[in-house]
Amino acid sequence: MTRTLDICNNFYKTKKISYEDFKFLMELTDFSELNKFARDLTIKSFGNKIYIRGLVEISTYCKNNCYYCGLRNANKNMTRMRLTKEEILKRVEAASLLGIKTIVLQGGEDDFYSIDYLLDILKSIKSNYDMAVTLSLGERNFDDLEKLKEFGANRFLLRHETYDEEHYYKIHPFEMSFSNRIETLYKLKELGYQTGCGMMIGSPYQKLINLYEDLNLILKLKPQMVGLGPFIPHHDTPFRDFPHGKISDVLKILSIVRIANEKVLLPATTALGSIDSEGREKGILAGCNVLMPNIGDEKLRQKYRLYDNKIGTEVENSDDFLNLNEKLKKIGYEISLDRGDYKGDGRYV
Ligand code: 5AD
Ligand code: SF4
Numbered sequence: 001m002t003r004t005l006d007i008c009n010n011f012y013k014t015k016k017i018s019y020e021d022f023k024f025l026m027e028l029t030d031f032s033e034l035n036k037f038a039r040d041l042t043i044k045s046f047g048n049k050i051y052i053r054g055l056v057e058i059s060t061y062c063k064n065n066c067y068y069c070g071l072r073n074a075n076k077n078m079t080r081m082r083l084t085k086e087e088i089l090k091r092v093e094a095a096s097l098l099g100i101k102t103i104v105l106q107g108g109e110d111d112f113y114s115i116d117y118l119l120d121i122l123k124s125i126k127s128n129y130d131m132a133v134t135l136s137l138g139e140r141n142f143d144d145l146e147k148l149k150e151f152g153a154n155r156f157l158l159r160h161e162t163y164d165e166e167h168y169y170k171i172h173p174f175e176m177s178f179s180n181r182i183e184t185l186y187k188l189k190e191l192g193y194q195t196g197c198g199m200m201i202g203s204p205y206q207k208l209i210n211l212y213e214d215l216n217l218i219l220k221l222k223p224q225m226v227g228l229g230p231f232i233p234h235h236d237t238p239f240r241d242f243p244h245g246k247i248s249d250v251l252k253i254l255s256i257v258r259i260a261n262e263k264v265l266l267p268a269t270t271a272l273g274s275i276d277s278e279g280r281e282k283g284i285l286a287g288c289n290v291l292m293p294n295i296g297d298e299k300l301r302q303k304y305r306l307y308d309n310k311i312g313t314e315v316e317n318s319d320d321f322l323n324l325n326e327k328l329k330k331i332g333y334e335i336s337l338d339r340g341d342y343k344g345d346g347r348y349v
Pocket of ligand 1: 068069070159161199200229230231232234271306307
């Protein structure tokens with residue numbers, strides 16, 4: 001057995017990995033065996049089916065100033081937009097007509113969306129559609145999170161960005177709170193959300209040990225979803241001159257996360273597709289099982305610029321949807337229109 005296989009098997013069985021073994025995997029030049037190990041586990045759990053989430057980007061306003069993100073409040077070169085309840089519902093309707101059963105409402109931290117407005121939106125979606133709703137709207141207070149859950153929100157994505165406090169404050173201003181981010185993630189789980197954490201790969205000042213810490217958070221928190229992709233510089237941010245994350249590192253981490261939890265919902269992200277035209281396909285072959293195409297219109301996406309050269313992943317009509325399926329078929333996969341709830345038992349061992 002190769003050392004790679006040995007490490008993968010051992011990690012899969014024990015859900016523990018030493019830093020030395022993690023480093024070995026991350027330093028592989030040929031990581032096809034690692035990708036295959038993860039891919040086989042994915043196929044064992046999900047077959048060749050890829051869950052589809054309809055992504056609705058509801059707001060490009062954000063009160064925060066993360067140093068890496070184009071939506072940061074201090075970026076005055078951006079035309080901002082936000083969707084009203086009616087506009088959101090139109091996109092939900094479009095997604096529903098395509099047979100999509102999960103809608104992801106994503107946006108910056110935008111106080112325009114008061115808790116009452118959000119509950120109203122949620123109520124309309126839940127009473128008119130048989131759809132899972134995922135929220136990805138940044139940190140909100142625990143009361144809000146509880147109410148949103150009561151009104152039917154099913155899942156919540158909140159990337160932790162880094163599990164190293166020192167690193168956290170190298171990529172976020174001190175007004176933001178590392179401890180609140182982590183506490184919110186634990187609260188989301190406690191409230192019964194299918195919870196997603198995640199991080200950028202290759203973010204400025206990130207060291208290999210930080211990614212090992214991220215993995216250990218994943219093993220501890222046991223999120224049902226993990227969102228990760230490469231850091232990509234945005235020209236109107238303080239990090240404009242940093243290089244983007246390496247696709248090889250992203251593909252290795254994706255596989256390692258899959259081995260950590262064979263049932264985890266793991267999207268091949270837009271950022272991955274943005275640094276490599278085949279990035280999302282490679283992600284799937286490394287163990288991803290979710291795609292999150294944008295629902296809605298191209299004009300709007302132009303404004304949703306977290307980083308430069310963000311690719312379009314729109315599906316607006318059934319043709320786009322068939323095209324997506326064709327792309328997947330080329331690598332032996334196909335779209336699943338199941339709701340795609342987390343089916344693990346919450347324990348990783
Ligand atoms: N490159 C890659 N990902 C980014 N995000 C924000 N800015 C960038 C960037 N420049 C990610 C963050 C955030 C999510 C909404 O998008 O991880 O949580
Ligand atoms: Fe706002 Fe999220 Fe961008 Fe930070 S990463 S500036 S919280 S949209």
